[in-house]
Amino acid sequence: MKVPWGLALRHIFEHWFRNLLTVLAVGVAVFLFCFLVSLIVTLDDQVEEASQDRVIVQSAVSLFVTLPLDYLAKIAAVPGVGDVTKWQWFGAYFQNQSEGFFAQFGVDPDPFFRMYERDIRIIEGPNGETAPAAREAVHLAMLEEKRGALIGQALAKKFGWKVGEAIPLTCTLFPRTDGGAWDFVVLGIYEKQRANVDDSTLFFRFDYLEDTLRNGGATGPLGSGTFFVQVAPDHETAEVIETIDALFTNGPQRTKTSTEAAFQASFVSMLGNLPLFLGTIGGAVVFAVFFSVVNTMMISGRQRIRESGILKALGFPNLTLGALIVYESVLLSSLGGLVGIGLAFGAARGVRQKMANFFPNFAVGPETMAIGFGIAAGIGVIAGVTPMVHLMRTKPTDAMRSEG
Amino acid sequence: MALPLGYSLRNLRVRRTSTLFTALGIAMTVAVFCGVFSLKNGFEQLYRPRGSEDLVIYLRPGATSEGESGITREQANILLKERPEILRDDAGEPLAALESYLAVYMQKLDGGLTNVPLRGVQRRSFEVLEPPPRIVEGRMLQWGADEVIVGRPLTGRMRGCLVGETLTLNLTPFRVVGVFEAEGAYGGEIWGDVERMMEALERPVFQRVIARVDPSVVLQLVDIATINAARERLGEDPLTPLQVLDAQLREDARTPLQIISEREYLAKQTTFLSAGLAGLAVFLTAIMGIAAILGAMNTMLAAVSARTHEVGVLKAIGYEPGQIFGAFLVESALIGAVGGALGLLIVAPFHGVETGATNWNTFTDVSFSFTLSPAIAAMAFGIAFLLGMVGGALPALRAARLKPVDALRMQ
Numbered sequence: 001m002k003v004p005w006g007l008a009l010r011h012i013f014e015h016w017f018r019n020l021l022t023v024l025a026v027g028v029a030v031f032l033f034c035f036l037v038s039l040i041v042t043l044d045d046q047v048e049e050a051s052q053d054r055v056i057v058q059s060a061v062s063l064f065v066t067l068p069l070d071y072l073a074k075i076a077a078v079p080g081v082g083d084v085t086k087w088q089w090f091g092a093y094f095q096n097q098s099e100g101f102f103a104q105f106g107v108d109p110d111p112f113f114r115m116y117e118r119d120i121r122i123i124e125g126p127n128g129e130t131a132p133a134a135r136e137a138v139h140l141a142m143l144e145e146k147r148g149a150l151i152g153q154a155l156a157k158k159f160g161w162k163v164g165e166a167i168p169l170t171c172t173l174f175p176r177t178d179g180g181a182w183d184f185v186v187l188g189i190y191e192k193q194r195a196n197v198d199d200s201t202l203f204f205r206f207d208y209l210e211d212t213l214r215n216g217g218a219t220g221p222l223g224s225g226t227f228f229v230q231v232a233p234d235h236e237t238a239e240v241i242e243t244i245d246a247l248f249t250n251g252p253q254r255t256k257t258s259t260e261a262a263f264q265a266s267f268v269s270m271l272g273n274l275p276l277f278l279g280t281i282g283g284a285v286v287f288a289v290f291f292s293v294v295n296t297m298m299i300s301g302r303q304r305i306r307e308s309g310i311l312k313a314l315g316f317p318n319l320t321l322g323a324l325i326v327y328e329s330v331l332l333s334s335l336g337g338l339v340g341i342g343l344a345f346g347a348a349r350g351v352r353q354k355m356a357n358f359f360p361n362f363a364v365g366p367e368t369m370a371i372g373f374g375i376a377a378g379i380g381v382i383a384g385v386t387p388m389v390h391l392m393r394t395k396p397t398d399a400m401r402s403e404g
Numbered sequence: 405m406a407l408p409l410g411y412s413l414r415n416l417r418v419r420r421t422s423t424l425f426t427a428l429g430i431a432m433t434v435a436v437f438c439g440v441f442s443l444k445n446g447f448e449q450l451y452r453p454r455g456s457e458d459l460v461i462y463l464r465p466g467a468t469s470e471g472e473s474g475i476t477r478e479q480a481n482i483l484l485k486e487r488p489e490i491l492r493d494d495a496g497e498p499l500a501a502l503e504s505y506l507a508v509y510m511q512k513l514d515g516g517l518t519n520v521p522l523r524g525v526q527r528r529s530f531e532v533l534e535p536p537p538r539i540v541e542g543r544m545l546q547w548g549a550d551e552v553i554v555g556r557p558l559t560g561r562m563r564g565c566l567v568g569e570t571l572t573l574n575l576t577p578f579r580v581v582g583v584f585e586a587e588g589a590y591g592g593e594i595w596g597d598v599e600r601m602m603e604a605l606e607r608p609v610f611q612r613v614i615a616r617v618d619p620s621v622v623l624q625l626v627d628i629a630t631i632n633a634a635r636e637r638l639g640e641d642p643l644t645p646l647q648v649l650d651a652q653l654r655e656d657a658r659t660p661l662q663i664i665s666e667r668e669y670l671a672k673q674t675t676f677l678s679a680g681l682a683g684l685a686v687f688l689t690a691i692m693g694i695a696a697i698l699g700a701m702n703t704m705l706a707a708v709s710a711r712t713h714e715v716g717v718l719k720a721i722g723y724e725p726g727q728i729f730g731a732f733l734v735e736s737a738l739i740g741a742v743g744g745a746l747g748l749l750i751v752a753p754f755h756g757v758e759t760g761a762t763n764w765n766t767f768t769d770v771s772f773s774f775t776l777s778p779a780i781a782a783m784a785f786g787i788a789f790l791l792g793m794v795g796g797a798l799p800a801l802r803a804a805r806l807k808p809v810d811a812l813r814m815q
Contacts, residue, residue: 018705025698032691061574061605062508063519063767064471097468098675175466219474251575252606256509269516270762270769281436285692288432292699295425299706 301387740792
């Protein structure tokens with residue numbers, strides 16, 4: 001006998017309000033799940049997409065200790081080392097310390113542009129150039145203009161900065177002796193190509209900082225927090241790391257060199273238990289909504305005991321009845337899954353803008369969506385099975401007598 | 405006459421599976437709310453204002469936390485010798501300590517690196533703080549020696565923090581000789597002799613001067629009453645003696661420093677992480693709350709439709725729609741209350757569990773514990789109650805609006 005699948009749809013529409021609530025509940029759960037998982041995945045991507053043949057030299061003692069500038073020449077002389085650039089955190093803000101805060105790094109333009117050729121794409125140059133011509137133009141302009149800055153497209157959008165615009169930044173780490181702000185000129189806008197970079201950073205010339213410190217225009221530690229080193233092809237990264245650290249074992253500052261991936265991972269590890277914490281919450285939500293859907297399906301099952309008795313009496317096999325209720329349940333929860341994925345996808349934009357300092361690369365990936373949908377469908381199957389067992393066990397005569 | 409409470413209670417018991425499932429949804433929401441707020445509370449406890457009002461910190465102007473500050477030895481010496489506000493002991497020595505501060509890399513026991521505050525202190529540091537830090541294991545550090553003492557929570561979270569182990573700062577090994585307990589964030593730091601620290605780390609400047617002061621000395625020099633009267637006419641807030649001192653000090657060419665009370669300083673160290681946790685809690689509670697309301701609504705709708713006949717009977721014997729509405733609303737609020745209680749039960753075992761996180765203001769690791777407070781619990785219970793009520797309102801309205809004749813005809 002043919003399975004009356006249409007009956008399931010009829011049930012869904014008959015109790016449309018209740019079912020709408022169920023769909024929304026699953027939707028909310030899948031949304032939250034996808035959202036939290038994406039936060040964790042975003043953090044992991046930063047690590048995974050980081051380069052293995054780029055290494056970062058920093059103080060072995062502290063993130064806040066700068067290395068002497070003459071380290072650069074010593075590192076560059078190590079066999080297997082290609083380009084080396086200084087890389088100094090600036091920690092300034094635009095107008096307002098909480099909303100105007102973003103990352104700025106002082107770098108050496110020549111090695112920087114070579115090392116990051118594949119990581120960033122320059123989309124706008126000083127005279128309106130676009131990619132690919134903009135790269136060369138911005139590089140040359142940076143060498144010309146000491147206050148020149150290259151900014152990420154998200155930053156340009158957030159503050160409405162245009163190429164050619166002068167931007168004043170207040171810096172508490174390197175306060176200017178005149179009490180004023182540091183001036184930068186936007187020479188180009190870039191777009192990240194990989195997750196190890198973000199679109200909310202400003203790169204400027206390290207020698208602008210260095211010269212200002214030297215001529216007394218500002219105070220603060222003179223040195224570079226880190227050196228970014230490109231390992232030459234056909235050289236072992238591990239070997240280069242070892243040789244660099246060995247150079248400085250007797251000081252004056254011991255170094256800790258790691259691959260870019262390991263360096264990024266150490267920042268993630270500083271977040272402490274946050275990823276575990278978010279994962280637990282994601283699990284709790286799925287669990288809670290699971291109960292809610294089971295509950296709805298049990299109600300739904302109870303309400304059709306009489307109907308199922310009739311179907312049984314008409315000769316439909318037990319399995320058909322069971323299949324019908326599971327079908328209904330899976331249909332509802334899958335729909336909820338789609339709603340949740342849609343919500344998460346929509347929210348990703350908001351997160352990238354509002355939380356650009358913490359999760360500039362936030363995105364809901366296809367794997368996450370697939371898992372979210374799978375969970376929704378899974379909830380539907382399990383939620384349908386409980387009333388299914390109950391319906392299949394009830395005798396037709398008892399079922400027909402039931403008041404539902 | 406109102407429907408007795410027993411009527412609602414009995415209905416819940418009859419439909420206990422549904423009630424329990426719905427309550428669990430609410431319980432999860434409440435548990436997450438409590439969990440995140442307990443974390444925030446535990447973190448803020450570290451920085452809550454305490455001790456006496458006369459404890460102040462001198463920093464470089466513009467520095468918002470110690471890590472960014474720098475005070476030269478010359479400036480510090482002038483400060484101790486000349487500032488009139490700094491209190492002195494019987495021997496005429498200033499009640500002040502020069503301190504260095506650096507967040508150093510440490511290996512966590514559960515893997516990964518973090519930044520732990522390393523503070524160079526002087527003998528006076530132990531005297532100006534209130535209550536003074538006390539040694540709970542091992543012994544006090546010896547001044548002038550390469551020794552450190554560590555905050556108690558660190559011993560369970562970081563490598564190399566046990567008494568007898570060695571901590572290498574750049575090139576110099578320091579021996580861990582004791583474990584101390586101190587109020588607030590100080591309790592999660594590593595302390596050593598400031599002179600030894602500065603030499604080992606080759607950092608020639610102090611980060612702060614902490615001192616006991618009497619700000620009112622400024623009143624002898626400045627007619628603050630007249631200034632404040634003038635400010636009041638302009639609609640500005642009156643200045644405190646400390647603010648007058650601060651303005652004076654910033655303009656002093658020899659010691660251009662800012663002065664801030666320790667209370668105010670501590671309050672400024674929690675802004676980012678507190679806001680982050682509060683935002684997370686509100687976001688999660690809102691989203692999970694919506695899911696819980698949907699669940700409660702479903703359960704109550706089912707309850708109403710299963711009892712349509714019964715509602716008809718109630719109406720026929722003279723119960724008003726308002727009373728029926730009330731009875732269903734109470735029933736739903738009770739589910740919320742059960743959920744609230746369950747949620748608190750879920751989260752209660754976490755109270756006191758020690759954890760750590762990075763304070764985003766100082767970028768250093770801080771150790772604290774989940775701290776559930778009566779206020780958080782009360783708020784959570786209120787939310788649970790509210791979730792139940794909101795979820796039940798619509799179904800209760802549906803029950804109240806049923807026409808007795810139609811309802812009675814329903815089987």
